[in-house]
Amino acid sequence: MESLHPRIRLLWIARGALVAALLGVGLAAVDVWLVTVPTSVVVVVVLLGFALGGVYAVRLYQIWRFELQDDALYLERGVVTIVETAVPFVRVQHVDTQFGPIERALGLSSVVVYTAGSRNADVRIPGLTPSRARSLQDTLRELAVESGGEDAV
Known part of the structure; x- marks a missing residue:
């Protein structure tokens, strides 16, 4: 993790x-x-x-952790309520890297993974360095394409 x-x-x-x-x-x-x-x-x-x-x-x-598993992106987060999320790579439609002015000032970025399915079905991974965010974005994109999903990225 x-x-x-x-x-x-x-x-x-x-x-x-x-x-x-x-x-x-x-x-x-x-x-x-x-x-x-x-x-x-x-x-x-x-x-x-x-x-x-x-x-x-x-x-x-x-508490906030994430991991690239064999077939999904796995996340754990929360304080009062712990949320565990698995995003199958086959459901990934596209991946963005975002950073607002405060994040830029702190040298941080976020990766947002948009998935097929319900409305607003996206997952955000905050608190990454820009290079790590770009690397994770590229990896997620490759894994989504490799998973064989026609909707992927």
């Missing part, structure tokens, strides 16, 4: 911090427009949000 690059934790921690900050802003707005919310409550909620976001990011990193 292969794990993600450790820098993905920074992205996930930043997302948790943003949620905590927005929660604090929301509580401050409630304080101004609806009911009085003690400042200490706002501070505790924001600090608790930061802490939980950090713990969640670290735990998610510890």
Whole structure:
């Protein structure tokens, strides 16, 4: 099983911090427009949000794994609910490499595997270096073609 690059934790921690900050802003707005919310409550909620976001990011990193098996891409991820996914190579339609501005700043990329079947049937593998993402994209493309699926890539 292969794990993600450790820098993905920074992205996930930043997302948790943003949620905590927005929660604090929301509580401050409630304080101004609806009911009085003690400042200490706002501070505790924001600090608790930061802490939980950090713990969640670290735990998610510890659990997130993927592996190329004989006939499928296998993924394990989740914190509260662990999700195990097997994507048969014969179902792979195309594979993209994506990276947004924050990912680029951290030197990370994601691979998105689009599959045949139901709507929004795609799998995203975040937290890869750009070279690893391109390599995985090429490998998945080759395995999809080799699997004999006429729909493949």
